[in-house]
Amino acid sequence: MSDGATDAPAAGAATRPQRPEPAPRRPEPVEGRAADTRHQIAAARRVVVKVGSSSLTSPDGRLDLDRVARLVDALAGVRQQGREVVLVSSGAIAAGLAPLGLRRRPRDLATQQAAAAVGQGLLVEQYMQRFARHRITVGQVLLTVEDVTVQSKYRNAYRTAAKLLELGVLPIVNENDTVATKEIRFGDNDRLAALVAHLVHAEALVLLSDVPALYTAHPETPGAERVRDVVDVGALTGIDISRRGSAVGTGGMVTKLEAARIATSAGIPALLGAADDAAAALAGQDVGTAFAATGRRRPTRLLWLAHVSDAQGSLVLDAGAVQAVTQRKASLLPAGITDVHGSFTAGEPVDLVGPDGAVVARGLVSYDAADLPQMIGQRTGDLVEERGAEYARVVVHRDALVVL
Ligand SMILES: Nc1ncnc2c1ncn2[C@@H]1O[C@H](COP(=O)(O)OP(=O)(O)O)[C@@H](O)[C@H]1O
Numbered sequence: 001m002s003d004g005a006t007d008a009p010a011a012g013a014a015t016r017p018q019r020p021e022p023a024p025r026r027p028e029p030v031e032g033r034a035a036d037t038r039h040q041i042a043a044a045r046r047v048v049v050k051v052g053s054s055s056l057t058s059p060d061g062r063l064d065l066d067r068v069a070r071l072v073d074a075l076a077g078v079r080q081q082g083r084e085v086v087l088v089s090s091g092a093i094a095a096g097l098a099p100l101g102l103r104r105r106p107r108d109l110a111t112q113q114a115a116a117a118v119g120q121g122l123l124v125e126q127y128m129q130r131f132a133r134h135r136i137t138v139g140q141v142l143l144t145v146e147d148v149t150v151q152s153k154y155r156n157a158y159r160t161a162a163k164l165l166e167l168g169v170l171p172i173v174n175e176n177d178t179v180a181t182k183e184i185r186f187g188d189n190d191r192l193a194a195l196v197a198h199l200v201h202a203e204a205l206v207l208l209s210d211v212p213a214l215y216t217a218h219p220e221t222p223g224a225e226r227v228r229d230v231v232d233v234g235a236l237t238g239i240d241i242s243r244r245g246s247a248v249g250t251g252g253m254v255t256k257l258e259a260a261r262i263a264t265s266a267g268i269p270a271l272l273g274a275a276d277d278a279a280a281a282l283a284g285q286d287v288g289t290a291f292a293a294t295g296r297r298r299p300t301r302l303l304w305l306a307h308v309s310d311a312q313g314s315l316v317l318d319a320g321a322v323q324a325v326t327q328r329k330a331s332l333l334p335a336g337i338t339d340v341h342g343s344f345t346a347g348e349p350v351d352l353v354g355p356d357g358a359v360v361a362r363g364l365v366s367y368d369a370a371d372l373p374q375m376i377g378q379r380t381g382d383l384v385e386e387r388g389a390e391y392a393r394v395v396v397h398r399d400a401l402v403v404l
């Protein structure tokens with residue numbers, strides 16, 4: 001059994017990330033203590049609140065001004081408590097339907113982009129007017145996937161958000177749907193909100209929807225029960241989330257649980273509840289479903305690797321390399337690889353797979369797929385001797401790797 005991994009960064013290895021932004025002032029995550037989660041949410045000084053299209057628009061494809069007003073009043077109340085709010089609001093596409101004479105959400109991307117261009121303006125106009133009544137200034141922030149996943153852009157987005165908050169502005173975030181293409185699109189604001197929570201160093205994430213909570217099955221299913229607390233969203237069993245959501249929403253419950261997983265695994269407690277219960281949810285009352293924080297903060301780059309990226313191929317590891325990568329957090333060396341699948345180039349995400357085929361980690365690979373078959377199973381020293389110094393670099397550096 002080889003140990004195809006190393007703890008030492010090899011010469012020429014993927015460059016070390018720069019230091020992350022200043023550490024968050026988040027309370028330590030309390031593992032397994034669901035009761036504390038609502039308390040943490042109520043105590044959070046900086047909260048990301050995400051609201052879905054279904055909670056902002058009427059079935060005829062227009063903004064529901066009363067619902068927007070109720071949400072704004074609830075968030076203004078939170079601000080009055082001296083807490084900071086970042087709002088991730090969906091609804092641009094849905095709000096653009098009626099003005100364009102569309103009866104339902106279009107399937108093709110170009111029409112979605114057009115609807116978003118029309119609807120986003122209407123949405124922010126409403127927020128601006130309603131928040132102004134509470135003397136709160138809002139700022140529109142439109143993000144693409146790269147803004148929260150590419151380090152240089154992430155820093156830029158962080159600086160902008162931090163400055164807005166420092167100036168007392170309430171940022172209203174959405175995906176930049178008008179320019180986002182299929183390939184570079186989140187497509188759902190639930191996961192975007194979880195990454196934004198990480199980006200702005202939020203202490204809680206609140207997902208508001210048209211359902212009061214997560215249920216054991218679709219809420220219309222007879223016998224479906226509210227799930228009050230989730231201690232580990234990664235280990236949820238017996239919950240049916242297969243039925244799609246509202247006509248205007250995008251991901252249903254699947255993307256909300258994924259968002260809860262991204263947030264909680266990075267140490268941010270999350271709550272899913274009805275938009276009408278926003279004030280109660282943010283006050284820590286017994287509404288919705290609370291998801292306890294389980295992990296610690298990770299660089300956003302790694303959150304992207306784990307939760308947003310698409311693997312372009314896979315590397316099969318022997319048992320020793322699996323152990324080294326997953327338990328010792330070591331870099332992956334050619335010696336521990338037994339097979340290579342897919343076509344990828346250096347810098348792209350690949351899955352690391354154990355001898356049994358189970359995916360154990362994902363990482364950014366340092367070689368093209370075409371280079372690897374000749375290298376697998378070989379010692380790094382031999383490769384350098386035979387092929388030159390550039391073969392000293394590891395195959396996946398431990399800083400560019402997440403254990404799943
Ligand atoms: N187990 C479940 N518990 C609660 N809701 C569920 C469940 N399974 C599916 N859903 C659906 O998910 C919907 C919420 O997702 P979605 O329509 O995308 O909302 P939003 O627009 O708020 O993002 C609910 O309205 C419900 O129909």
Ligand SMILES: N[C@@H](CCC(=O)OP(=O)(O)O)C(=O)O
Pocket residue numbers: 051052053054089090091092093094116174175177187188189190248249250251252
């Ligand atoms: N960015 C899109 C929303 C995408 C989305 O996630 O919608 P939803 O499932 O209603 O939160 C828009 O503003 O229409």
